[in-house]
Amino acid sequence: MVQRVSTVAFEGIEARAVDVQVQVAPGLPAFAIVGLPDKAVSEARERVRSALIASGLALPARRITVNLAPADLPKEGSHYDLPIALGLMAAIGAIPPDALSGFTVLGELGLDGSIAPVAGVLPAAIGANARDEGLICPAACGAEAAWASPDIQIVAASSLIQIANHFKGTQVLSRPSPKVHEREEALLDLRDIKGQESAKRALEIAAAGGHHLLMIGSPGAGKSMLAARLPSILPPLSPSELLEVSMIASVAGEIEGGALTARRPFRAPRLSRPMSSRARKAPLLAW
Ligand SMILES: Nc1ncnc2c1ncn2[C@@H]1O[C@H](COP(=O)(O)OP(=O)(O)OP(=O)(O)O)[C@@H](O)[C@H]1O
Numbered sequence: 205m206v207q208r209v210s211t212v213a214f215e216g217i218e219a220r221a222v223d224v225q226v227q228v229a230p231g232l233p234a235f236a237i238v239g240l241p242d243k244a245v246s247e248a249r250e251r252v253r254s255a256l257i258a259s260g261l262a263l264p265a266r267r268i269t270v271n272l273a274p275a276d277l278p279k280e281g282s283h284y285d286l287p288i289a290l291g292l293m294a295a296i297g298a299i300p301p302d303a304l305s306g307f308t309v310l311g312e313l314g315l316d317g318s319i320a321p322v323a324g325v326l327p328a329a330i331g332a333n334a335r336d337e338g339l340i341c342p343a344a345c346g347a348e349a350a351w352a353s354p355d356i357q358i359v360a361a362s363s364l365i366q367i368a369n370h371f372k373g374t375q376v377l378s379r380p381s382p383k384v385h386e387r388e389e390a391l392l393d394l395r396d397i398k399g400q401e402s403a404k405r406a407l408e409i410a411a412a413g414g415h416h417l418l419m420i421g422s423p424g425a426g427k428s429m430l431a432a433r434l435p436s437i438l439p440p441l442s443p444s445e446l447l448e449v450s451m452i453a454s455v456a457g458e459i460e461g462g463a464l465t466a467r468r469p470f471r472a473p474r475l476s477r478p479m480s481s482r483a484r485k486a487p488l489l490a491w
C-alpha cells in the first residue's frame with residue numbers, strides 16, 4: 205500500500221503542492237528517494253532513519269521507496285524530512301494511517317528525533333489554507349504559521365514522539381497563536397538629519413506620492429543615510445503588505461522566533477551582513 209503525505213516545494217515565494225508517496229514493499233532492505241531530490245533531500249534518508257530509531261521505531265527490513273510527485277519539479281531543502289518520516293510512521297502503523305490526510309507537512313529532523321525550524325512556513329501555511337488543509341510544522345515556526353488564517357488547524361511539534369502522541373490522543377498539542385515583535389529596535393528617523401533640506405523634501409514627496417527615487421551624489425554625501433531613514437516617514441504596512449513582506453522573509457529564513465514585524469523593509473546590499481543564498485534569490489524590496 206502507498207501512504208501519501210502532502211508537502212510543498214518553493215518556487216520563489218509560491219508554495220507548490222508536492223505529494224510524498226511512501227511505499228514499504230517486500231524485497232531486499234533498501235531506502236530510496238526519487239522525484240528530482242537535491243543533495244539535502246537525498247540526505248533525508250539518514251536523518252529519517254536515525255530520528256525513527258531515536259523515537260523507538262525501527263525501519264522495517266523491507267524495500268522502502270519514497271516518491272516526491274510531481275517528479276519533474278526539482279525538490280530543494282531539508283523540509284521534506286518530516287513528511288517522509290510521518291509517511292513511514294503511518295506505513296508501519298506508528299500513527300493511524302488516516303491521521304495525515306488533510307494536513308500539509310514540513311520540517312527538518314535531527315538525529316535525535318527533534319524537529320528543527322525550516323524556512324517558508326508562512327507561504328506553506330497560506331498554501332495549505334487555500335487547499336483547506338491543516339499544517340504540521342516545527343514548534344519554533346508555529347506562531348509564524350498561525351498568521352495564515354485564524355481557522356487553519358496547526359500542529360506545531362518539537363519531536364516525532366509529540367506528533368505520535370498528538371494523533372494517539374495521549375498528549376494533544378494546542379494551536380499556536382500568531383506573534384508580532386513586541387520590542388522593535390528604534391527606527392532610524394528622518395528628523396535626525398540636519399541640513400539636506402532639498403533632499404529631505406524630495407524624500408517626503410516620494411513617500412507621500414509613492415514614487416521611486418534615484419539618488420546621485422559624490423561618495424559620503426549622505427545618500428545611504430537618507431535612504432535608510434525613508435521607512436520612518438512611510439505609513440505602517442497594511443495587513444496584505446505585511447503578509448507579502450513576511451512571506452519573502454519566511455522563504456529567506458529571516459523570521460526569528462515565528463514573530464512577524466510590521467516594519468517596512470530596507471535593504472542596503474553593500475552595507476548589510478552577507479545574505480543567505482535563499483535571501484539572495486528572494487525579490488529585492490529596497491536598495
Ligand atoms: N548631512 C549630514 N549630516 C551628518 N552626517 C552626514 C551627513 N552626510 C553624510 N554624513 C555622514 O557620512 C556618512 C556616509 O554617508 P553615506 O554612507 O550616506 O554616503 P553615500 O552618499 O551613501 O556614499 P556612497 O556613494 O559612498 O554610498 C554617513 O553615515 C554619515 O555619518
Ligand SMILES: [Mg+2]
Pocket residue numbers: 427428429
Ligand atoms: Mg551609499
